[in-house]
Amino acid sequence: MGGLTGTGTGPAAGPGSLAASGDDAGHTVGHGAGSEPGTGPAVKPRSASTAAPSAPRPPGSRRAPSGRGTRRAGAAPSRRKPKQHRSMTTVWAAGTIGLAIVAGGVGGYAAFHRTGTVVHSVDVGNAGSAAFSTTGQMNVLMLGTDSRAGLGHESGAPAATGQADTAVLLHLSADRSNLTAVSIPPNLVTDVPECPVGNAVVKGASGQRFSTVLSGRDPGCAMRLVTQLTGIHVDHFLMVDFAAVQKLTTALGGVEMCLKEPLRDPSTGLSLGAGKQKVAGAQALALVRAEKELPGSSGVPAGGDLARVQVQEQFLAALFRTATSGSTLTDPKKLKALATTAAGVLTVDTPIGSVGALDDLAGQFGKVDEKHVTLAELPVKQNPADSTGRTVVIDQAKSTQLFDVVKQDISLSSGPVAPDPKLVGSKATPHNTRVTVYNGTGAFGASQDVLLWLQNDEGVNRSANGGDSAKRVAKTTLHYAPNQADQARSLAAMMGLPASALVEGTKDVPPLTYMSLTLGADYTAPGTPIAPPTTPPKGLESITADDTSCVG
Known part of the structure; x- marks a missing residue:
């Protein structure tokens, strides 16, 4: 030249x-x-x-000096106060991530051999990977639905689909050194792609809430949508229903939380005091579903959406620590209870629908240390077409940067890559x-x-x-x-x-x-970095699973 x-x-x-x-x-x-x-x-x-x-x-750096991820610092306030959306982002993350972490952290699926329980599976065609592999990067979509069928359906029976209250994309690095979980809010407005379901094809639809992706469609369509949103191929899915949080925390004997102030919600009967305490069952479910303003709560004041997000993320971290603790790993009764619970609330894709594959999946997740498990939220912004403020749209620039980092297997729990x-x-x-x-x-x-x-x-x-x-x-x-x-x-x-x-x-x-x-052809626009980013976007909301600080 x-x-x-x-x-x-x-x-x-x-x-x-x-x-x-x-x-x-x-x-x-x-x-x-x-x-x-x-x-x-x-x-x-x-x-x-x-x-x-x-x-x-x-x-700049993702993490604040305290170790907690930075949270929308400097965001310009809107003229009206719309309904807060960020608490919705993690409502079901506790159930979906929790089940995956239980699967990988405790090796609980080995107990399926002893209980004789089975897991319901769904054939999603070419939406995911044709086979399960224990090598290379792995991307698993966790789906949490609002179906209440899990409160009573028998082991091995298919869970009623319901609405996709939240999706959580789990990225397991190729060397198994880190795990990134990105939660996608149900009120995200996006375009649902055309999806094959059985012998039929369901047409795509524009301007839909993410939560509707399962309406008349199978989990494979959710996998296709997440691939479309993130540019990351989804290999497998795990889907849980309304009962997941309640049953998992009960099977684990509760998870320990630390609150700075009392937290109460009369509408659900939630009543937690300040300090360290265990939450389980219905109380745990009420905790992660606390989206509304909580009258009489000094821990989560009216409009204190940021505090709610922190409480929910801390619950996830506590769930992970409990599932991977020695007291869980060495307790046969607890492992059996977890295996039975998982079978009752879990639906998976065919390649991981066998006991052997689930055992292998458990082993892969179990290799990650808790300090390298990062829980993050998909960068979003208020939907400009929605005057009610009840829906959000993806923040394209920030989300693209986040997923470019994920694709490179860069851990969000580590500092920037050395230049x-x-x-x-x-x-x-x-x-x-x-x-x-x-x-x-x-x-x-x-x-x-x-x-x-x-x-x-x-x-x-x-x-x-x-x-x-x-x-x-x-x-x-x-x-x-x-x-x-x-x-x-x-x-x-x-x-x-x-x-x-x-x-x-x-x-x-x-x-x-x-x-x-x-x-060259890799150039896109003036000022747009040509090099793949090595750090997540500034202001990304995230914590790591080893964070034990009190919240509220």
Whole structure:
């Protein structure tokens, strides 16, 4: 590719005379006549519609110093006070995650051999993986429904579907070092895809609440929808009904919670005092379903949705710790009770519908230490089309960043991934960063859009439009000399370039030499990072299962 195998000086024909070629022909070059290339006034946007938007800086650390995930800090308040939605996000997470954790943490499914109980399974066709594997990444969708059939249906009988009150996507890393659980709220408005159900095909529907995905459809449709939302292939599903929280906590002998203040809800009979205590059965169910304002409760005051979320997440952590404790692992009666309970409330896909597969699944989950089990919420925002404030829509930018991190098997419980040595070191100021931008994307105007963004938003006024590259390229690359390394690091930080995009030459170049940036097919928009993110989005709500702090 001509001129891109090394670095070159600024436009050779003199300031202001660089001719753009191909689809970038006629675009303004980023420097003024009669001056050093790039020192003239900033290029003005061609129009309001084509001006590149300012992009946010790379996200900061996920976790606050206390160890609890940061929670929507700085969010702008709405003019009216809509019905809070975040507590709904984790209403069923306790039951769905809890059952999975019991499965993996205690190896309780081995007790199925002794109890003779069976688990109901559903064939979801090609919605998931054709077979169960104990190697590689694993993604399991936990579905919690509002069906009350589980309060009485017999072991092995199919649970009535009901509404999908919540879905929780569990991602188990390939090396089994960490587990990420992302809960999806039932009031999320999204588009349900077309789904085969038996010998029929159910048409897709737009603008639907997530909770309706099981209406006239099977769990395989929920798997397809979650794959559509996240870009992550779902391998298997576990579905539990209304009875899960109540029965699981009873079988475990209760889970220990710590509340800073008393918590009461007269409508459900919930009454918990301050301090450490065990909750089980109906009281545990009332705790995780506490969505309304709780009159007379100083622990969760009216409108205190944030406090409710914290209580529910802490309940999940307590459930995990109890299920994986030595007192559970060594108690045959408790294991038998858990096995019987699981059979009564659990429905799975065919590949994991055997005792052997469930035993193996248990072993995979059981390899993860509690401090590396992270419970997070899907980033959402209020639905602008809903004046009641009762529904939400996905926060596309934040959720994309979250799931990019998940796909890379990066643990949310660990700190940021150590940067590549190429990206470590001093950085040149924007004014002293010199670069010519070439368009190798095949899309009209890409290099000019980046030029406008660099000059008007980032202050890189010593930049130029090189027009089309010799050919289209798949990956964005930045060629620079050893004595331009500080400039390369500066540009990489601005654009979110991965270390693999930086190509260092072997010889130093004169001081006024421009680096060569060629945009590839991986480029999407000015300011949008090209490198896959290594940290979750700023403000992600999450905790880890080893968090024992008091809440309320």
